[in-house]
Amino acid sequence: MSERLKSTQQVSNEEVIEDLTRDLKSSLSTEDTSEEYVIDPATSAEDILPPADGPGQTSDPLNYVHVEKDPDQKDEPDSDSDSIDEESLKDAEVDLTDDEKAERQLIAEELKTVGNEAFKDGQFERCIEKYTEGLKICPLQFTQQRSVLYCNRSAAKMKLLKYEQAIKDCSKAIVLDEKYLKAYIRRAQSCEATEKFDECLADYKKILELDPSHKEAQKATIRLPPLIEEKNEKLKAEMLGKLKDLGNMILKPFGLSTDNFKLEQDGETKGYKINFKQ
CATH class of the missing domain: 1.25.40.10 (Tetratricopeptide repeat domain)
Structure with missing residues (x-):
């Protein structure tokens, strides 16, 4: 894990994803090198x-x-x-x-x-x-x-x-x-x-x-949650895409790819299990 993530400073989801994938790629590098506002001037x-x-x-x-x-x-x-x-x-x-x-x-x-x-x-x-x-x-x-x-x-x-x-x-x-x-x-x-x-x-x-x-704040608390959810979904898709690419790098020497593995969520426990298919 990078020093940035070890520090107590808050980092964004994008930075976490970028750090994780960068570390993994580094460890695998030997395998594959391929309205108008005016301030009142009369302020006292x-x-x-x-x-x-x-x-x-x-x-x-x-x-x-x-x-x-x-x-x-x-x-x-x-x-x-x-x-x-x-x-x-x-x-x-x-x-x-x-x-x-x-x-x-x-x-x-x-x-x-x-x-x-x-x-x-x-x-x-x-x-x-x-x-x-x-x-x-x-x-x-x-x-x-x-x-x-x-x-x-x-x-x-x-x-x-x-x-x-x-x-x-x-x-x-x-x-x-x-x-x-x-x-x-x-x-x-x-x-x-x-x-x-x-x-x-x-x-x-x-x-x-x-x-x-405050009217604008009232509107914002309704407007922003869907935007947050949409952004998180995009981040999740981006993260999964990067992890898939890294998985293919690992599996390539064995003649396998991430397509050989299917991720399924358990309806009761909400956990995930991986099924292998040839």
Whole structure:
């Protein structure tokens, strides 16, 4: 088993299948080499805090980023300019006074406003740049403000169809504010755009916990289960196909193939048995 599967990090079904078949093929290699969303540019420091009438929501009037699917679009990995080294930030803040931290918070707020304006003008790369600058200067203690910066940056990345990066930013926003409804919404949308239907459904269920009246989440809990089932069936067929190919590689030296074996399910035990036919 590969080191990726041994680790505690969650991996997808596709990755499990790929690792298993790769290991088996390696062991046999000696046998056969053959809607438009706009961030309000007038955002103020008060917008960082959740309003009294909604759990974890900010003052943005709209929660959605129009999600487009492009099968030819390949998500790019995070660039160095996007990454945030929070350990370095922590070390740099050790000697800062409270007044210096407050000043940095205000600068981060101004950078967010510039980012909001860039988003409104459709300048999404510049928007990401300004939110990133804000994250690099905003003191770690201002978790809600940092959460908003991450979530806003995810909206810009979604506009550029960088859904994998958007998912990461939403996840960071949620770590900083576990009731941040908008971050769950954007992550769910990005997961659906990348066909991560299980994760998408989990986020929509969390959204309903935070806001039971959320219409899109209600619809999603009905729409997604059939998609999940369909995807799992495709994965099962793909896995069985790969296992059949590997089985034929093993049986070939003996003049046999997987066609000589028939897999039957027991109606009572639901287990499987293999029958051999010449």
